[in-house]
Amino acid sequence: MEVLSLQILLILFFLSLFFYLYALFPSKKNPANKGFKVYPIVGALPEFLRNRHRFLEWTTETLSHCPTNTAVFPRPGKVHGIITANPLNVEYILKTNFENYPKGNRFIKLLGDFLGRGIFNSDGELWRVQRKTASYEFNTKSLRNFVMDNVEVEISTSGCEFMRAFEDAATLSSGRFMYVHRVFWKIYRFFNVGTEKTLREAVKIVHEFADEMIRSRMEQKTGKNDEDFLSRFIGKDENSTEFLRDIVISFILAGRDTTSSALSWLFWLLSLNPDVEGNILKELETIRSSNGKNLGDTYSFEELRDMHYLQAAISETLRLYPPVPVDSKACQSDDVLPDGTFVGKKWFVTYHAYAMGRMESIWGKNCRDFVPERWLENGIYRQESPFKFPVFNAGPRMCLGKDMAYIQMKSIAASVIERFEIDAQNKEKCPDHLLSLTLRMKGGLQVKVKER
Helix, strand or coil: HHHCCCCCCHHHHHHHHHHHHHHCCCCCCCCCCCCCEECCCCCCCCCHHHHHHHHHHHHHHHHHHHCCCCEEEEECCCCCEEEECCCHHHHHHHHHHHHCCCHHHHHHHHHHHHHCCHHHHCCCCHHHHHHHHHHHCCCCHHHHHHHHHHHHCCCCCHHHHHHHHHHHHHHHHHHHHCCCCCCHHHHHHHHHCCHHHHHHHHHHHHHHHHHHHHHHHHHHCCCCCCCCHHHHHHHCCCCHHHHHHHHHHHHHHHHHHHHHHHHHHHHHHHHHHHHHHHHHHHHHHHHHHHCCCCCCCCHHHHHCCCCHHHHHHHHEEEEEEEECCEEEEEEEEEECCCCCCCCCCCEEEHHHHHHHCCCHHHHHHCCCCHHHHEEEEEEEEEEECCCCHHHHHHHHHHCCCCHHHHHHHHEEEEEEHHEEEEEEEECCCCCCECCCEEEEEEECCCEEEECC
16 A cells, blocks of 8 residues: 555656646747747656657657757756657767767666667677677578577467567566656566566566577587577676577567568558559569469569569558667767757657658658658669668668568568458558557557458
């Protein structure tokens, strides 16, 4: 009861402060900047609380009305934040001045219970070691075997329990970013109540599963001299077992959650755009007939590379629904972004991939339309600047598995599209998204499936 009383008192205090300031003080908003509404003492907090449930849409609307698609996000106290959808700023923080914008302690602590010190939740030398080690494996047979092992495990009963726990852990960990103040989730974690109790239980299942996967792999390798993906990391850290677990969890997040999110949005968009689906079917038929393949035959690596229109459709999906919609960095020293925005030491800087896909200044008047043709030049897929399209990150942290992700998504999409008609339900309304570490559909994609 004491725990609940403390929670209620804290919530009542912040709510009282919010309504008092909201009622008595007018908001300050610079007409020339057209950024977030700012209130005395609490900054943009009232607007954040009002729009937290639609954070991506709210911030996208705000950035679209800013001259440089960048806005300052004032918070209570001296530490503020910057949210940007400007490609010049994205290139600056992800490449030009990379060392000044690490993940930062705040980000690492918020996700530490789930991701530990894995490659996506580390900075400095620890990140460099993991990056270098992983880079050796991304074009080798051992990594492909590692990925296939994960696929086999996921279809087992224990694997299903693991993936449910994995999704809960990802969602609840990212939810920490949405608290008014970190004191709330820390109190919940200390007393092991509410969402933090659920998170702890989910993380326990994830950790146990990853540990078992590692033990099984090590037993298989007893007495063998060949080196695989996991064994390359052994000895890189004094707490090797825990470190390997963090590696496994990080790469499952990168290789499974992102692609499944992207494919869900792809099938929904294709259901709304049958002409695009028809173009994909024509491309697949052409590739099959020119190579003597029958329906249902597995496509070769080279044949998958020839699916230019399908890759364009996938890229267009990623543009509108990026699996990682926002990503934040911490500013180490006072700085000025290319568009003239000042960034203070210890401020957070967020590049907004979701908003960037909806900026007229980047993609033109039809920026909200699903147009795969924008990615094609004379029928051949054309790459875009990663700073304009930062779906796979950019600069030194550019996703190592980008090419593999496209191959995986094209392989799955091609196999499903040519064999089944996927009819998404409730097409008149865009599915609600669940803002987790990845942009997932709330409740999944509801479809009717029929053989062609």
